[in-house]
Amino acid sequence: MKAAILSIGDELLIGQTINTNAAWLGKELTQLGIAIDVSWTIQDTAEAIHTSLDQLIPKVDLIVCTGGLGPTKDDLTKHALCEYFGTTLEINKEILTRIEDFFKRRKREMLEVNIQQAALPVDCTILHNYHGTASGMWFEKDGCIVISLPGVPYEMKGIMNDEVLPRLRDIFPVQEIYFDTLMTQGIGESFLAEKIEDWENKVRGLGYKLAYLPSPGIVRLRLSSEKGASEKERIQELLKEVQERLPQHVYSLGEIPLAATLGELLMDRGLTIGTVESCSGGSISKELVRIPGSSRYYEGSLVVYSYAQKENVLGIPHEQLSEYGAVSKEVITQMAINGQKKLGTNICIATSGIAGPSGGTKDKPVGTVWVAVTDGEIVFAKQFFFGDNRERNIQVSTLTALNLARCFVLGILAEKKEATLV
Amino acid sequence: MKAAILSIGDELLIGQTINTNAAWLGKELTQLGIAIDVSWTIQDTAEAIHTSLDQLIPKVDLIVCTGGLGPTKDDLTKHALCEYFGTTLEINKEILTRIEDFFKRRKREMLEVNIQQAALPVDCTILHNYHGTASGMWFEKDGCIVISLPGVPYEMKGIMNDEVLPRLRDIFPVQEIYFDTLMTQGIGESFLAEKIEDWENKVRGLGYKLAYLPSPGIVRLRLSSEKGASEKERIQELLKEVQERLPQHVYSLGEIPLAATLGELLMDRGLTIGTVESCSGGSISKELVRIPGSSRYYEGSLVVYSYAQKENVLGIPHEQLSEYGAVSKEVITQMAINGQKKLGTNICIATSGIAGPSGGTKDKPVGTVWVAVTDGEIVFAKQFFFGDNRERNIQVSTLTALNLARCFVLGILAEKKEATLV
Numbered sequence: 001m002k003a004a005i006l007s008i009g010d011e012l013l014i015g016q017t018i019n020t021n022a023a024w025l026g027k028e029l030t031q032l033g034i035a036i037d038v039s040w041t042i043q044d045t046a047e048a049i050h051t052s053l054d055q056l057i058p059k060v061d062l063i064v065c066t067g068g069l070g071p072t073k074d075d076l077t078k079h080a081l082c083e084y085f086g087t088t089l090e091i092n093k094e095i096l097t098r099i100e101d102f103f104k105r106r107k108r109e110m111l112e113v114n115i116q117q118a119a120l121p122v123d124c125t126i127l128h129n130y131h132g133t134a135s136g137m138w139f140e141k142d143g144c145i146v147i148s149l150p151g152v153p154y155e156m157k158g159i160m161n162d163e164v165l166p167r168l169r170d171i172f173p174v175q176e177i178y179f180d181t182l183m184t185q186g187i188g189e190s191f192l193a194e195k196i197e198d199w200e201n202k203v204r205g206l207g208y209k210l211a212y213l214p215s216p217g218i219v220r221l222r223l224s225s226e227k228g229a230s231e232k233e234r235i236q237e238l239l240k241e242v243q244e245r246l247p248q249h250v251y252s253l254g255e256i257p258l259a260a261t262l263g264e265l266l267m268d269r270g271l272t273i274g275t276v277e278s279c280s281g282g283s284i285s286k287e288l289v290r291i292p293g294s295s296r297y298y299e300g301s302l303v304v305y306s307y308a309q310k311e312n313v314l315g316i317p318h319e320q321l322s323e324y325g326a327v328s329k330e331v332i333t334q335m336a337i338n339g340q341k342k343l344g345t346n347i348c349i350a351t352s353g354i355a356g357p358s359g360g361t362k363d364k365p366v367g368t369v370w371v372a373v374t375d376g377e378i379v380f381a382k383q384f385f386f387g388d389n390r391e392r393n394i395q396v397s398t399l400t401a402l403n404l405a406r407c408f409v410l411g412i413l414a415e416k417k418e419a420t421l422v
Numbered sequence: 423m424k425a426a427i428l429s430i431g432d433e434l435l436i437g438q439t440i441n442t443n444a445a446w447l448g449k450e451l452t453q454l455g456i457a458i459d460v461s462w463t464i465q466d467t468a469e470a471i472h473t474s475l476d477q478l479i480p481k482v483d484l485i486v487c488t489g490g491l492g493p494t495k496d497d498l499t500k501h502a503l504c505e506y507f508g509t510t511l512e513i514n515k516e517i518l519t520r521i522e523d524f525f526k527r528r529k530r531e532m533l534e535v536n537i538q539q540a541a542l543p544v545d546c547t548i549l550h551n552y553h554g555t556a557s558g559m560w561f562e563k564d565g566c567i568v569i570s571l572p573g574v575p576y577e578m579k580g581i582m583n584d585e586v587l588p589r590l591r592d593i594f595p596v597q598e599i600y601f602d603t604l605m606t607q608g609i610g611e612s613f614l615a616e617k618i619e620d621w622e623n624k625v626r627g628l629g630y631k632l633a634y635l636p637s638p639g640i641v642r643l644r645l646s647s648e649k650g651a652s653e654k655e656r657i658q659e660l661l662k663e664v665q666e667r668l669p670q671h672v673y674s675l676g677e678i679p680l681a682a683t684l685g686e687l688l689m690d691r692g693l694t695i696g697t698v699e700s701c702s703g704g705s706i707s708k709e710l711v712r713i714p715g716s717s718r719y720y721e722g723s724l725v726v727y728s729y730a731q732k733e734n735v736l737g738i739p740h741e742q743l744s745e746y747g748a749v750s751k752e753v754i755t756q757m758a759i760n761g762q763k764k765l766g767t768n769i770c771i772a773t774s775g776i777a778g779p780s781g782g783t784k785d786k787p788v789g790t791v792w793v794a795v796t797d798g799e800i801v802f803a804k805q806f807f808f809g810d811n812r813e814r815n816i817q818v819s820t821l822t823a824l825n826l827a828r829c830f831v832l833g834i835l836a837e838k839k840e841a842t843l844v
Contacts, residue, residue, distance in 0.1 A: 011633060012445070012461070013460075014448050015446055015450070016644060017635055018440060018441070018442050023437035023439070023441065026434070027436060030437065038463065039434070039462070039463040043460075070611060070634065071615065072612075072634045073615075074631070074634065111612050111613075111615075114612055181438065189493065190493050190494075190535055190555075191530075191533075193494045204495070210496060211432065212496065215439070255438070277704075280711075281712075282706075282708040285703055285725045286704040286705045286816075289702075289725075289777075290703075292779050292780075295727060299728045300728060301704055301723070301724075302722070302735070303704065305717060305720055305723075306717065306721045306722060308766070309722035343735070356714070358714075389576065390712075
C-alpha cells in the first residue's frame with residue numbers, strides 16, 4: 001500500500017510557506033500503515049498538476065493533493081482536476097447551503113467568490129469541510145485514489161479527520177509499518193551514537209531500522225519495523241533499554257513535547273511551576289502554556305528582560321547586577337530564588353544569557369547561558385555555551401531549562417552535588 | 423535557469439520532521455533568479471536517490487540535495503552519490519584537520535564516526551562546513567550541477583551561504599523573477615480579495631501574478647513578475663496602493679515579522695513596551711524578544727496565567743475577578759493599566775481569553791479573547807472570537823495584540839473612539 005503526497009503551490013516552492021501539510025499527512029498516513037513513496041511539491045499550473053498525476057498514478061495506490069482550492073483567482077486546482085478527470089463543475093446545492101450557514105454563524109457577509117466555492121465536479125465524491133468553505137474531492141482512476149484538499153492546514157486536517165481517514169481505514173485495514181520514537185535532550189547525535197553503539201548493533205542485527213533525527217537541542221531516535229503493529233511491544237522494550245541507560249537525556253518514549261512530560265510529572269506530584277526568564281524571553285512560558293490543561297500546574301512567569309525589570313519586578317540588588325552582570329551564577333541563583341518566592345510556586349526555572357547577535361564579550365561570548373532551578377530549598381545553577389545564532393540560542397535555552405527542571409523534579413540531576421542551599 | 427530540490431529522508435516522508443530546508447532553499451534560489459521547478463522528498467535508499475537523479479538531471483540545470491550526510495549508520499547519501507557518479511571515497515586530510523579543530527575548539531572528544539566524515543569522494547568539489555563536521559559535495563553531470571548538503575538546517579544554511587551561493591551567483595548572474603510581498607493581519611482572504619477587487623483586476627491586466635497566502639492571523643499578498651528586478655519599483659508602487667487603502671491591516675511591505683515592524687515604530691518614537699499575558703502565555707513576549715536588538719524597546723512581561731498571579735503579581739482586585747471573570751472588558755482594562763504602571767513602560771499590551779480546549783461557557787465560548795493596549799493615558803480594549811483550536815488561538819491572539827499595539831502607536835485604531843481614559 002503506497003501513497004504519494006502532492007503539494008501544489010508556488011508559495012511552497014519559493015519558500016514563502018513552509019510545507020507543514022506534507023509532514024502532517026505523512027504522519028497520519030504512516031500511522032495507517034500506508035508507506036509514503038514520495039512527497040512532491042509542484043507549481044500551481046494545470047500542466048504541472050497533469051504531468052505529476054500522469055507520473056504518480058501508475059506508481060502508487062493513493063495520491064493526496066493539497067492547495068489551490070481557495071476562493072481567489074490564483075486557485076486553479078479544481079479546474080485542473082476537472083479537466084484531468086474529464087468532468088464539469090456544477091453548483092452543489094447542499095454545499096451552497098453549508099457555505100451560507102458558515103457565514104451566518106460567523107456573522108460575516110457572504111461574497112460572490114464564496115458562492116463559486118459550491119461549484120464542484122459532477123463526477124467525484126465531495127468531502128465536507130466543516131471548518132471552511134473549500135470542499136475536498138475524491139476521484140479514482142486506474143485503481144488509484146486521488147484526493148484534493150485545501151492548503152489551509154486547519155481545513156485540510158479537518159477534512160482528513162472527518163472524511164478521509166475513516167474511509168481509508170475501511171479500505172486499507174492492515175497496519176504494515178510500526179515505529180516508535182525516543183526523545184532525548186542535551187546530547188549530540190555522535191555522542192548518543194557512541195553511548196548506545198552496542199545497542200544499535202544489536203537492534204540492527206535484529207532487523208530493525210534506526211534513525212537519528214537531530215533538531216536544535218533535541219535528538220529523536222526512531223526505531224521501526226516493517227512487520228507492523230505486532231512489533232510494538234518489542235520496539236518499546238528495546239527503546240526502554242536506552243531510556244534506562246540515559247535517564248538525564250531521554251525524556252519520553254513517544255513524540256511528546258518536553259513541556260508535556262514535565263507537566264505530567266508536576267501533576268503526578270501535585271506541584272506548581274513558574275518561570276523567571278531573561279534570554280529565553282517568555283519562550284519557556286509559551287512552551288508550558290501550549291500544553292492543554294497546563295493551568296493545573298503552571299502559574300505564571302516574570303520575563304525580566306531589562307536590568308530595570310530585574311531590579312524592580314524581581315528585586316535583584318542593583319549592586320549584585322553591577323558586580324557580576326546579569327549572566328552570572330550569582331544573579332541566576334538570585335533570580336530563581338526571588339522568582340520562586342514572588343510567584344509562590346513549588347518549582348521555579350530561571351534563565352539568563354547572551355542570545356546574540358550582539359552583547360557578547362571575551363569572557364562571556366554570545367551563546368553563554370545560565371539556567372537555574374529551585375524548589376525554595378535548594379537551587380541548582382548551570383552554565384552552557386550554545387553558539388552564535390539568536391533563535392537557536394533561545395530555543396535551546398528553553399529546552400535545556402525544561403529538561404533541567406524535569407531532572408530536578410525526578411531527583412536525577414547529574415551534578416546534583418553542585419546544588420546549593422537557598 | 424531551472425532547479426530541483428531533492429530532500430532525502432524517511433523522517434520527512436513520515437512527517438517526523440517538517441521540511442524547513444526546502445523552503446529556505448526555495449527562497450534563496452528564487453532570490454538568485456533560479457526558478458524552482460519541483461521539490462521532491464524521497465526515501466533514504468540508494469535506489470530512490472538514483473531514480474530521482476535519473477529523472478531530474480535531464481529536466482533541470484541544478485539539483486540541491488539535502489540529508490543523509492550525518493555520522494551515524496543511517497546516513498547513506500554519500501555512498502549512494504559515489505556509486506551514481508562512479509567515484510570512490512578517500513580520507514581528505516585537509517577536512518580531517520578541520521574536523522579535529524572543530525572538536526578541539528568545543529572541548530569535545532572526537533569519535534571514530536567523526537573521522538569517517540573526512541572520507542569524501544575523490545571526483546567532486548568539496549564544500550566546506552564551518553558549522554559542523556559533514557562536508558558538502560558538488561558534482562556535475564550532463565550539464566547539470568548536483569549539490570549534496572547535510573540535513574541539519576544550521577549546517578546546510580552555513581554551507582549554502584559560505585560555499586554554494588557565491589559560486590551560483592558567478593555562474594548565473596541574471597535575476598529573472600521578481601516578487602514582493604505585502605503582509606496583512608486581521609482580515610480574511612475573501613474579504614481582502616473583495617476590498618481590492620478593482621486593484622487585483624488592474625494588476626492581473628498588467629501581466630503580474632498575484633497570490634493570496636493565508637496562515638493563522640495573517641494573509642500575505644505576493645505580487646510577482648517574470649521580467650525580473652527591473653519591475654521592483656513598479657511592484658512596490660502597486661503594493662503600496664493596497665497599503666494606503668488598508669493601513670489597519672497592512673503592516674509591512676516585505677516579509678518582516680509583525681513584532682519587527684512594531685519594534686521599528688517604537689524605536690523611531692523612543693518608546694518602550696511591555697506585556698501582560700494570560701491566554702497568550704508569554705507568546706507575545708517571545709515574538710518581541712525573537713527580534714535582534716529588541717532590548718532597545720522591550721522591557722519585560724508579566725505572564726499572569728492563574729487567578730492568583732493576576733491578584734498577587736498584578737494587583738487585580740479579587741472582587742473584580744469574581745464579579746466579571748478574567749475574560750472581560752473590566753479585567754483586561756485593569757490588567758493593561760496595572761501592567762503599564764508595574765513595568766513602567768510607555769506602552770503595555772494585555773491579553774486574556776479562553777484558549778481551550780476546555781474552559782468555555784455559553785456566554786464565553788472557547789476562542790473568546792480580550793486584548794487591550796494602553797499608554798497610561800488612554801486604554802483601548804477589544805473582544806475577538808477566534809475558534810476552537812488552542813494553538814491557533816494563542817497564535818492569533820499574539821498577532822492580533824501586536825497589530826493592535828502597532829495601530830495604537832500609529833494613531834490609526836479603527837475604533838479609537840471606543841478607547842477610554844485611564
